[in-house]
Amino acid sequence: MTMGGANGRSHVIALLTHPTLALAARVVLGCVFIVASLDKIIHPELFARAVYNYQVLPEAAVNFVALWIPWLELVGGVFLLLGFWIPGSVLLLTVLLLVFLGALGFNLARGLDVACGCFSTTSKDPVTALTLLRDSLFLVVALYLFWFHQVRGMEARVSPGRLFRSRHES
């Protein structure tokens, strides 16, 4: 830590463990996933084509995955926002972001010019290094929530984010 000293360190910990920050992170990540899911749910065929274009899945799995993933994003995002099943939602969305980053990075690395299909199903949504940066930021938020609700929750069993319902009450 650059600040040094026990005082600066405790300030950072106080900030990171503050329920309001965790709540803000939950709202942001929840909204991101909800918004990302809508266009894909509305246009299943277009999203399936985007998934196919990634060329990372066997052809037979494309439609199944394209039908399932957007709802995973929506349900996970809504649960996160409402504070329902937070640990499970955070775990799932973290894994989902890792998978997305893996697929994006893989295609960027092999120079495949595919549409992102991230927030919309139009082809005017190219994958660039900025896309990776954006998803990495989401991942940081997700990992923070993972730490806040799982690691820290296991140690302290304190209740974060009392504004919404929380499953850490017990």
Add this chain to the structure above:
Amino acid sequence: MRGPVKRSLLQALGIILISLALGLGVNGFRADGIPLVERWSEKLAQKQQAGGFPAVSLTETVAAFTRGEALFLDARDPDFYKLGHIPGAVNLPVREFERVLPELRGRLDAAPWLIVYCDGGSCEASVELTERLFLVGIDRVSVFPGGLQQWKGSGQAIEQGEGTMGQ
């Protein structure tokens, strides 16, 4: 397993099951749902062959033929049509489109679905005909890019002679 870990995993599993049920359920009910398994490479190749117009595969064509769901349009010249065509297909040579269309217009408008074909392989008459049909406002049209070649190759019946009007 420790309690919190187990609980997270169970919740994640719950979300997986809920989203699966919603995704597959909604897809089953909506009118524009997609098949669970699709041969994408074949579909996109067909689409390209069909010049961007809706395309049908051999399987879909045979199904439409068997159920009598579509009126087949042979886009080739009459000489080729007489040598052999899909049974019941109507000849609408793309080269004589303006002349023949008025004779057929009533039938085309009455048909719920039109499937246009030519020889198959790299023939272009079917796509050209589909384009012209769209331009005169007939748009319930699909192209069968496999054409007569694929139709014959799969052992389907062929009809010879004048067949149905529109010469």
